Amino acid sequence: MKRLVVLLLLLVQYNLFSQDDLFNERPPMFPDCKNASIESQQKCFNENVFQLLFNKFKVPQNVLDDNYKGEVVILFEVDTTGQFKIIYVDAMYDELKDEVERVFSEFPKIKPGIYNGNPTFKQYSITLKIPLEDKVVETQDLRQENEISKIERQAKLEYDEVNASIKSFSNKSYSSQLNIPFTHADYSRFDRSMNLVGTNSHTASKPFVYNDVSKYFDFKAETEALKKETSSWVGRKLWNEHLVQVEANDFWFTVDPILDLEGGKDTNADFSTTYNNTRGLLVQGGLGKHFNFYTTVYESQGRFAQYVNDYAESLKAFGPDPAIVPGRGIGKRFRTDSYDYPVAEAYLSYAPAKFINIQFGHGKNFIGDGYRSLFLSDVASPHPFLKLNTSFWKIKYTNTWMWLKDVRPDATVDKAFLTKYMATHYLSWNVSKRLNIGLFESVLWTNSNNRGFDINYLNPVIFYRAIEFETGQGAGNALLGASAKYKWNDNVNLYSQFILDEFSLTDVTAGQKSWKNKFGYQLGVKYFNAFKVNNLMLQFEYNRVRPYTYSHNTIVLNYGHNNQSMAHLWGANFSEAILIGRYHYKRWFGNAKIVLGVRGLDYNDGTDNFSYGGDIYRDYNDRPFDTGIKVGQGNKTDTFYANLQGGYLINPASNLKIFTDITFRNFNPEVETASAFKSNTVWFNIGLRTDLFNWYFDF
Structure with missing residues (x-):
């Protein structure tokens, strides 16, 4: 049991x-x-x-x-x-x-x-x-x-x-702290919207960030209007979208190829064709709401019109490389008559508060409402910079610190280019619904007495002229400027700049046209929706800069970088008139430009080696006389430049365009020298380009 x-x-x-x-x-x-x-x-x-x-x-x-x-x-x-x-x-x-x-x-x-x-x-x-x-x-x-x-x-x-966490891409770039790539043609799309009477916008300091412009211009509406109906993946990527676009709640990024594939003919050149072969990559994105990043890498080979090649080789830096491609960088020899010129540009953009944006990167900046700038332009090669934009009330204050290079043999030590520094302030004030005035100052200095990047110039609210006296008058080169813009109505804007390098009241009142009166000015007008034609913009601009402006008796302290001017492309000692027309309809666009100018060049012929004030890389003490200084003195040269371009926007997301253009150029010095000779150029060109920066061939 x-x-x-x-x-x-x-x-x-x-x-x-x-x-x-x-x-x-x-x-x-x-x-x-x-x-x-x-x-x-x-x-x-x-x-x-x-x-x-x-x-x-x-x-x-x-x-x-x-x-x-x-x-x-x-x-x-x-x-x-x-x-x-x-x-x-x-x-x-x-x-x-x-x-x-x-x-x-x-x-x-x-x-x-x-x-x-x-x-x-x-x-x-x-x-x-x-x-x-x-x-x-x-x-x-x-x-x-x-x-x-x-x-x-x-x-x-x-x-x-x-x-x-990945979700459908909504293109957060339009509300981001990213820069809108600065090209004059593309900025004309929203120029009128930002300059309507009554807006509190500030349009001189460029490039703009999307978040600022989106208050006046609807990028998403434009994107939808330009969108092509296509259902295939290939169709979307070709016509409407970034190649790679990823978005989540706390980040987004895009990846696009960069292309600039061009072929053309210069009728004045000995070689058969011109070409440019650029391949690259663009990566941009955002982390959270306040931090953005952008980088581009270019690998390029090119042979341009003969006058462009000649100019590039005149900019040659110390070393074996034969040229500096204007606006880009040092060009190595490629084959027998072409250049290989790699370029990289990138920046970080951070907005810790609504009223401030901080950028650190390698690129270019521009100050002005015109096609040219007498303050700070984008005609030189990219360079490192730190920029602080502060906006409040009716004020926008831009501080920019830059690291530049003097690449002349005389400035090179142990085969290393000399570093010089530049700092600028630009204060923009909307006085009324129609009137804006701006105040500009800049200073350049070098590592004299091993002072490096002088902490005095980090102060964002000082006058550089006073600091220049404290550190020694020979230790830096300071410039002052003023600008004004008046909105005549919603369709007409008047703008101006005045740059002052040096000024002597005694010499002015003496009426003898002293060399010390180094200044320049700009006058311009923009006419939007001209003659009641939507999206047609006409622009007229006049620039005049007296001899020896931007130069210095210590050459390294001139207003230049990589043998190029940091202001106007022509340096100094010139006057020019520019007429520009821009039109776009849906994805089609057309641009026309005419430049008429008078320049005063040096002779440099062995018998007359004086500086007549046009070349900012000459010591102004090499001048032939102290009085009687006038614009166009020296080897007076008449310049005529005209360009007509038409094209089609293939992809608005990457700004890929197909275009064709024709350039006429007549360069006519009174006396032909080894560096200045008469030429007549007709340059035909056709290409496929990711349009991200300005090319300047009007020199």
């Missing part, structure tokens, strides 16, 4: 253990799986999930039209209440992802999975074949509660959760 009781107790214990084991763990349960055996419940769950998917899923029409064959990988969860939830979907088409979301939203609520007798959530992955196949696909259970810990499970799902 005793043995029988023990046996019965053992049987009860075994039965209880078996029952506990049966309900220890099971998958989520559909109603028709209730009577399935433990071993069959997972299979029953798989069949139900697939059948629901197969019955409800409708392949989008554009996927069918493309005859797409592939897979949709779905990561989903059944939570502790039995509710289905999508975690992540990997598919080639956004429409496939949207369809998966729709189907799962219609899944019924079922009994949740069980672990240790308690409801638990279960995660699975399933692969759906496109076109749909009428067969059950096994789901993979991603949760092994009895094998791995909770922290391990989270780690294993981390990559998928990152993928799950």
